[in-house]
Amino acid sequence: MLTIWGRANSVNVQKVLWCCDELKLAYERIDAGLQFGRNNEPGYLEMNPMGRVPTLVDGDFVLWESNSIIRYLAMQYGPATTLYPAEPKIRASADRWLDWALSTLQPTERPLFWGYIRTSAADRDVAKLAAAASEVEKLWRVIDTHLKGRNYLEGNSFTLADIVIGAYARRWFGIAELARPSLPELERWYVGITQRTGFQHHVSPALT
Ligand SMILES: N[C@@H](CCC(=O)N[C@@H](CS)C(=O)NCC(=O)O)C(=O)O
Numbered sequence: 001m002l003t004i005w006g007r008a009n010s011v012n013v014q015k016v017l018w019c020c021d022e023l024k025l026a027y028e029r030i031d032a033g034l035q036f037g038r039n040n041e042p043g044y045l046e047m048n049p050m051g052r053v054p055t056l057v058d059g060d061f062v063l064w065e066s067n068s069i070i071r072y073l074a075m076q077y078g079p080a081t082t083l084y085p086a087e088p089k090i091r092a093s094a095d096r097w098l099d100w101a102l103s104t105l106q107p108t109e110r111p112l113f114w115g116y117i118r119t120s121a122a123d124r125d126v127a128k129l130a131a132a133a134s135e136v137e138k139l140w141r142v143i144d145t146h147l148k149g150r151n152y153l154e155g156n157s158f159t160l161a162d163i164v165i166g167a168y169a170r171r172w173f174g175i176a177e178l179a180r181p182s183l184p185e186l187e188r189w190y191v192g193i194t195q196r197t198g199f200q201h202h203v204s205p206a207l208t
Contacts, residue, residue, distance in 0.1 A: 002027035005044070006053030007036055009208045012066035013054045015167050019070040021198030023078045067098040070160050082157035094154040097161035105168050109136050116175045117207045133178055140172060140186055147185035166193045170203045
């Protein structure tokens with residue numbers, strides 16, 4: 001049985017839970033992080049010295065970093081699936097979106113998410129949020145352009161890239177205050193991934 005440490009409203013935990021759903025893996029999830037604490041206790045820090053969530057425990061194997069966790073799960077438990085394609089060019093292309101999500105998309109969207117979802121309206125820095133929204137919009141335009149002629153982000157099948165980018169797309173589409181431009185390819189792809197049970201169970205719940 002797998003154990004996943006991390007609160008269910010963390011985008012990085014959500015990716016892992018969605019991946020487990022795609023692979024039909026059973027797991028136990030233990031709340032940790034923010035109001036649940038635990039992630040800075042010595043026992044947790046022994047597993048994950050960064051004190052962040054998620055952390056995966058699979059028997060005597062412990063792993064942190066959400067994108068590494070989903071790569072591991074797909075290689076270990078879904079080698080015959082198309083989730084993490086073995087063909088090097090497709091795998092590298094999918095990996096590119098995983099790296100881009102952590103290096104570029106997440107840091108750019110974070111101020112927006114925290115500003116609208118975790119800050120009261122009275123305390124918001126409106127000018128800062130407008131600047132952040134404009135930066136994030138540029139990134140979603142990149143995805144919109146890339147999706148032209150593609151059903152999914154890489155290859156012809158749903159991959160880890162769709163999970164990772166999909167988890168952030170849910171935030172972009174879920175912040176009611178945002179004025180979003182029309183991005184038809186992005187919207188078409190997003191409607192498709194919202195049909196998946198892993199998205200519905202783990203990513204779709206209200207942003208908190
Ligand atoms: N790059 C790491 C980031 C981990 C991370 O920053 N997690 C956040 C939640 S999304 C966290 O642990 N925040 C502190 C907390 O929840 O107390 C990953 O992808 O796993």
